[in-house]
Each structure stands twice: as structure tokens, then as C-alpha cells.
Amino acid sequence: MSDTPTTVPIERVPQHVAMIMDGNGRWAIQRGLPRLAGHKAGTENLRRVIRSTVEFGVKYLTIYAFSTENWGRPPEEVKGLMLILQDVIDRELSELNKEGVQLRHIGRLEGLDPRIQKKVLKAIELTKNNDRLILNVAFNYGGRDEIVCAIQKIIKDGIPAEDITDALVSKYMFTANVPDPDLIIRTSGELRVSNFLIWQAAYSEWYITPTFWPDFDKEEYRHALESFAHRDRRYGKVASSELQETNA
Numbered sequence: 001m002s003d004t005p006t007t008v009p010i011e012r013v014p015q016h017v018a019m020i021m022d023g024n025g026r027w028a029i030q031r032g033l034p035r036l037a038g039h040k041a042g043t044e045n046l047r048r049v050i051r052s053t054v055e056f057g058v059k060y061l062t063i064y065a066f067s068t069e070n071w072g073r074p075p076e077e078v079k080g081l082m083l084i085l086q087d088v089i090d091r092e093l094s095e096l097n098k099e100g101v102q103l104r105h106i107g108r109l110e111g112l113d114p115r116i117q118k119k120v121l122k123a124i125e126l127t128k129n130n131d132r133l134i135l136n137v138a139f140n141y142g143g144r145d146e147i148v149c150a151i152q153k154i155i156k157d158g159i160p161a162e163d164i165t166d167a168l169v170s171k172y173m174f175t176a177n178v179p180d181p182d183l184i185i186r187t188s189g190e191l192r193v194s195n196f197l198i199w200q201a202a203y204s205e206w207y208i209t210p211t212f213w214p215d216f217d218k219e220e221y222r223h224a225l226e227s228f229a230h231r232d233r234r235y236g237k238v239a240s241s242e243l244q245e246t247n248a
Contacts, residue, residue: 012229014182016060017053018204020196021046023188023212036080041214043088050101052218053133056225060134060178062106064196068142082116085139089119093126100132106174107141108149136175143198146174150199175200183228185221187213203235 021042028038046063053061066081096103103123110117120139150172154164170176180200186192189210193201207224209216 013057013225014205014228015058016062016179016181016183017058017225018062018064018181018184018197018201019049020064020184020186020194021213021216022186022190022194024214026188027212027214035077036084038212038214039077039081039084043084045214045216046088047092048218049216049221050096050133050135052221054099054101055218056221058133058225060136060181062136062138062175062178062181062197064138064141064194066107066139066141067195068108068140068145069195082113086116086119089123093123096135097127097130100130101127102130102132102134103127104134104136104178106136106138106146108145109140111140134178136178138196141174141196143193143195147199149174169199173199180204182233183207183224185209185216185224187211187216203233205231205233 024038024042025035026038027041028035031037050061065085070081071078093103105120105124109120112120150169153172154169159168175197180202181197181204183206184197184201184204185207187209189208191208197204205228207227209220209224211220
């Protein structure tokens with residue numbers, strides 16, 4: 001990362017951006033390459049996106065790296081994705097820590113290979129005091145599974161039904177103590193939620209781009225943030241402009 005200013009002149013920068021990094025496989029196929037080549041290209045792009053996130057002044061970034069459904073992909077691809085994850089941690093951890101990025105994992109860590117678990121826990125421990133950017137990596141993650149896990153923990157803790165509130169449930173999510181995403185960006189043009197942050201995304205704004213993830217650059221990121229800045233977030237209420245007309 002560079003020493004350039006950490007903010008850019010955007011009217012309203014979201015505090016938390018989440019990303020569904022889609023299209024790696026199709027990016028590779030269009031170029032006559034194996035799907036894993038696309039995942040490697042996507043990983044390289046992630047470094048650039050993290051740098052841009054810091055420069056734009058976004059405080060939290062959540063990336064959808066591997067879903068609970070991705071285990072159903074061809075074994076060779078799954079194995080390759082696991083190797084890429086380990087390689088990314090080995091190559092990028094020192095630089096991310098140096099640049100003040102705090103790494104967090106959301107998902108079922110116990111479902112991963114013990115060697116990967118060890119590397120992830122090491123990364124979390126090493127960067128736990130950093131606060132320039134909080135980077136949530138959703139790996140072996142599913143939105144429904146997260147809700148099920150939260151319910152199980154609530155029952156285990158013996159909390160009475162009448163004491164269960166939105167705020168309490170949020171505390172039992174993998175993303176506890178992290179604000180809900182203001183903006184969710186999905187690349188590759190697909191119009192699906194894909195089991196991502198189902199609870200947290202209740203009132204998130206969405207930005208869909210046809211660009212495949214390896215080609216999602218800083219300029220398109222800026223377009224997404226500018227689109228967000230011009231939206232009137234209602235949270236189920238009346239738009240501010242309509243409210244002004246009513247009170248006129």
C-alpha cells in the first residue's frame with residue numbers, strides 16, 4: 001500500500017462494504033485458462049481492492065471467499081482454493097499487518113484443514129490490535145448456517161424466548177461488534193444473494209456490475225461508492241424528500 005491520503009473526495013463513504021467476488025471461473029474460461037487461474041487472478045486483484053478500500057476511507061470490508069456450498073465444486077478446484085488461501089496468508093500477512101489491517105474470520109473454522117485453521121488463527125492473533133481497516137474473510141461461510149449457529153448458541157446459553165431481540169441475535173452472529181454492511185457489491189452481473197450475510201444485509205444497498213472480479217478495479221469501485229452516495233436510505237420509512245413535502 002502507498003502513503004497516499006487515505007480518503008478520496010466522495011460525498012458519503014459507507015462505513016462497511018461487503019463484496020461477493022464472483023466471476024473468477026468465467027474470466028478464466030473466456031481466456032482459455034483453467035478455472036483455478038481465474039481464482040489466482042482474483043486473489044491478485046484482492047490486494048488492489050484492499051488498498052483502494054483504505055484509500056477511500058472505508059472502515060470495514062467483508063469479502064465472500066468460500067461458501068458452505070462451494071464444497072460441492074470439483075475436488076480439484078476445492079483443493080486448489082485451499083492452497084490459494086494458504087498461499088495468500090503466507091505471502092500477504094506481513095504486509096497487511098504492516099499496513100494496519102486487522103484480519104477476522106467469519107464462518108465455520110472447524111470445518112477447515114487443521115493446517116489452514118492454524119494459519120488463520122495466527123493471522124487473527126498477529127493483527128488483532130490493528131484498526132486502519134477491519135477485513136472480515138468469509139471462508140466456509142453460509143448465511144443460513146450462521147443463523148442456525150446463532151440459534152444454537154442462544155439456546156445453549158439458556159436465554160428465555162422473551163429476552164431475544166434483534167440486537168441480541170446480532171451479538172451471536174459471526175459478525176458480532178461489526179456494523180451491518182452499508183453497501184454490498186457483487187461482480188459478474190448475477191442477481192442473487194447467494195446465502196451471504198442474510199441477517200446483516202436486511203437494509204444494505206446493492207451495487208451489481210457485469211465486470212468479473214479479476215477486472216474489478218479502483219475506478220469501478222469508485223463508481224460503486226458514488227452510486228451509494230446518491231441513494232436515499234429509507235430503512236422501511238418514507239424518503240426524506242417525501243417527508244419534506246408532507247410537512248410543507
